[in-house]
Amino acid sequence: MKSQITNALSDFFFEYETPRQVLVRNRRVGVVCRLIQLGVLAYIIGWVFIYEKGYQSTDTAVSSVFTKMKGVGYTNVSGRETVWDVADYVFPSQGDASFVVMTNFIITEGQKMGTCPELPGKHTCSSNADCKGGSFKRTGHGQMTGVCVNATKTCEVLTWLDMSISPPIQQSKIKTNYFKTQIIFSLYYKLVFGLLRSNLVEGIDGLYISKCLYDPADAPLCPIFKLGDIVKLSGFSFEKIAKEGGAIGIVVDWTCNLDVHIKHCKPEYSFHGLYGNANEMDEVRTSMGYNFRYAKHYIENGVSKRTLLKVFGIRFDIIVKSLARKFDIIPTLTAIGSGVGIFGVATVVCDLVLLYLLPKREFYKNMKFKYTDTEVQVRSDVLLLFGFKHKMAAGRHPTSD
């Protein structure tokens, strides 16, 4: 038993199996197949490894974005001058990755709850029966009371009233306002492969930041942006987007190769107009800008009141895109392994040429295959023997073609 195991182990460890190869000395096949093999090698080394970095594995980052705005805006509404600062025109205030800069608004101050007739047009009535009390209309502004107002021939609704106009109506005055230049300050961190990295990379310090302004060519790493520049880089017209509102995506691209020094890992900013303006998508689809309703509630003399703002503005979405690559043995060996497999395919292709296309394919077939079927093998040997003898007698080598 023990000697059986020893023999088996000895057989296993002291033997080495190597495939027996047929060495075809044929110029045409040789050149073609060598070129195919070199091609596969070039693909594996050149493309998979060097160009596509197939020896690296990837990871994405988790990130956190903070923003801060500076600057003021000014409006003159019917002689009433107002200055708007950051606390007034940025929604929300705390500096998220997604925020709106108000550039235009319709303001209705001091609204209080009450009843008034609907706007003419969609909710006409001739008698109270046409106005179903306690219900809503999809495009209505409030809940219907069940009364049909004679003066306007529209249903009466319970809603927020604009007290500054008499008699009270639903809509208020439109005021157009534009804001001057503002500056966004962005600072954020990303966590990838356990590393913490900020967009304040080497060379970007407090001193640089206090003076710099982002420029795609001259200052591509400065995290301070002028609002007008961002709008222009995103392809929008400032006048149009300021009036109707719109949305711009600021994509911060971190594509880093962690096999080199970390200082080469720098962000790239790009600006995309997402929504609003007359770009190709909106021409086809909707052309409304970006707006939302915002109210500031308070109590005045015991009465619940609110100031309603229909805010038109530019919505910014700071989106962090990240990809980090680092050397990893597994993708490396997978690439090598499947590359060897492709070599196998190259061999199959060359074999097909050898065994089916060349003039001497029968000869090569007999060289390549050893038959377990005796008759076939004998026939093969005889052929080879006669083939050799014949050619040798004629003084020619079998491979001279």
Place this chain on the structure above:
Amino acid sequence: MKSQITNALSDFFFEYETPRQVLVRNRRVGVVCRLIQLGVLAYIIGWVFIYEKGYQSTDTAVSSVFTKMKGVGYTNVSGRETVWDVADYVFPSQGDASFVVMTNFIITEGQKMGTCPELPGKHTCSSNADCKGGSFKRTGHGQMTGVCVNATKTCEVLTWLDMSISPPIQQSKIKTNYFKTQIIFSLYYKLVFGLLRSNLVEGIDGLYISKCLYDPADAPLCPIFKLGDIVKLSGFSFEKIAKEGGAIGIVVDWTCNLDVHIKHCKPEYSFHGLYGNANEMDEVRTSMGYNFRYAKHYIENGVSKRTLLKVFGIRFDIIVKSLARKFDIIPTLTAIGSGVGIFGVATVVCDLVLLYLLPKREFYKNMKFKYTDTEVQVRSDVLLLFGFKHKMAAGRHPTSD
């Protein structure tokens, strides 16, 4: 030297190595192994390439989501009628991907800072010594002043007071309110492989949007949703979630094959009840709904006041899931290469059968291996010779089994 290099190059380029194969003509082994090989081929072509699209590489999108709500709600609290519109019941106002629709609330108006005794129960005291001034209790409502109030036998705290009730107490009246149907309008963009795509796909334009309403079967691409429909599709009961609050995730799934025309790249909406209601998770764990405290501060007659709302509502999280696939030469060749490797495994399995299981395994072993050990090789040759002669003499082919 030069001739040496020339010879070496000539040897390299004009030669072609092909493995010498043994062609076993055995019906059983042949069929089994061909079936295994065809199986591997079917796996590679059918499953890896066609079904799992192994020839494509993937990318995910960065996206931006905007939402807008329409519709009003109505409450009647102790005879006081109020209509709530978008500016009143959506938090936050600016149309983010994550927002809350208030469906129920507890309101305390006109609170002002002052001292009052704690609610009975957790903070009982018999003398001032029991109330440590300047400290907090984990479940308390304010900072203790150090006084024990005789009337209630609870510690006095400094906190926001509800002035509408006398004597002032901490809690206020519970008012239940339900909101009628609201409609959410969603519009967003995604950026993938450098492409910009909106969920306003072909066929969805301004006209369609003004009329349509989302339905999983009839209008699966309409980006307008009825609140009640979303709640139902997520598996929640509207009454329960409106009262206690809850959370619903709207997953927008973009799974696109970029090898076909972009018009086939369309979003799929699905609704998931995340939190709230009596679903299986909450029955086991907590059963509280979703709520938060919100205050509107203002100054009245020089006094700082605030209106406190404990807001119960449905929180919506619009989550974009995306996967884009596109043809790429590297995954294609990796799949082919490792497929060739699997063929190698198939060959190993068949060899094992041939060399260890079949009756004529010794014969096949001798056919397959060429021994460098002369004695062994001679023995092998002799065996083969005698084996052949014997079988030929008997008129039988070695392979008739």
Place this chain on the structure above:
Amino acid sequence: MKSQITNALSDFFFEYETPRQVLVRNRRVGVVCRLIQLGVLAYIIGWVFIYEKGYQSTDTAVSSVFTKMKGVGYTNVSGRETVWDVADYVFPSQGDASFVVMTNFIITEGQKMGTCPELPGKHTCSSNADCKGGSFKRTGHGQMTGVCVNATKTCEVLTWLDMSISPPIQQSKIKTNYFKTQIIFSLYYKLVFGLLRSNLVEGIDGLYISKCLYDPADAPLCPIFKLGDIVKLSGFSFEKIAKEGGAIGIVVDWTCNLDVHIKHCKPEYSFHGLYGNANEMDEVRTSMGYNFRYAKHYIENGVSKRTLLKVFGIRFDIIVKSLARKFDIIPTLTAIGSGVGIFGVATVVCDLVLLYLLPKREFYKNMKFKYTDTEVQVRSDVLLLFGFKHKMAAGRHPTSD
């Protein structure tokens, strides 16, 4: 025709090709190559499959995060005591994944719009000509009116005024406030591979939550955190960050193996100081904390007023990192396939040793290759024959080395 197809099919299905192998019985080569092959096998099974779980494919989760804070803060400003609760110090109120806890502030109450001279320093003037009406300065506080105020020799600006001080100035009093302990309650869901999973895992129910407090060692799954603990775990000094503000990232790591029972899929919390304090990054770069401006607008006696807060606080970003792994046939077979390819590389290496480095390399070359060039083949055969005869005559085996 039919018999041709029958013959072809019969040839195809009833034959089996296996590579002919040369069995080299050489102790050194055998041991070395077997070790290399065992090494490759150990790599594939041990590292690729077991350690790196190469048989699994991965998926990431989409998640939704809700937070809730409890606790109060207390400030005493010039004798005026105020208690701050959740509705006062958390921005925003609705419990997002990203929120700010106010720890310090500068408050200016009852601001109203008006003109006043700029702060001395940057905007000095000697006459009205120096102050360009209708324009802004980048570091200014409002729009210039065009008037140079004699008393301060600075330009007059239109801006929000602090009415509590006479004459009105731009800045207000600095008040430092610290908040006591607060508690954050987090609860969220994640969707992966179609599964819904909450961080209220097995064993975490309503009863446990009402009592527990997160501790990295004792209660790593309790989703209730003490603010001071989070600050400490992130490496910040509470005093410093409370005063200047800062940002902390709470990373919730879900790395799950879905081949085992789902109950092993649990979250891991880690805390990262992102911004603020004197950590290594900020020492080099900027050292400002985290703050933003926030205003509460209201109308008093018909006049638009606002209370401005410069909020310093700790910004929390709850970031969900997720990776789920599950058995998949494709990565399994890809790993096997390319592993077979690596075996091929091992064979190439051993062949190189055999054919170019060993003393008997000519012998092995002749064993391995079958030449289609007749002359070469005859020479090879003769060499082998004489080599054998010679060695046999000398009573030595060819392989005794």
